[in-house]
Amino acid sequence: MPGLLRGVARTAVVSGTATAVSNRVSRRQQGRWAAQQGYEAPAPQSAYQAEPPAAATAPDMSSKIEELKQLGELKNQGVLTEAEFEDQKRRILET
Template sequence: MPGLIRGVARTAVVAGTATAVSNRVSRRQQGRWAAQQGYEAPSRQSAYAAEPPAPPAAPDMTSKIEQLKQLGELKSQGVLTEAEFEEQKRVLLG
């Protein structure tokens, strides 16, 4: 049973990390394509120039902190080794 829980927990961590990395790669690739084509996609802000810019996205940092806490809990429970923990932390923090 502990092996099953460890496998499920590891899968959850890897899936969450993979999703975050995939989203980042997609955003970077879109930026590269836009730069190659010599233009940027029109933004909502240009259509509403009178509106002030939105504040920076705090939930992104909040989600990273939550994921780091989860990684720390998995490490303390023995689900992740020190090396696995460090690798996942490195990927998460980019």
């Protein structure tokens, strides 16, 4: 059972990362196509903003804290290895 849980957790992490990367690539490609067509594409509403509004900072930080807590619980349960834990922690803190 722990092996199954570890596999499910790893799949969820990989899937989430793949989705984020895919969305970022799609937005970048859309911008390139728009530039080739000669018109300006709408600015993406993602992490590309220079400075987020002050009101959005608190919820963003609390969501990161929640993600880190869940990640820690998975590590404590043995679902994630130390290397997987460190990799995902770095990913959460960089976004």
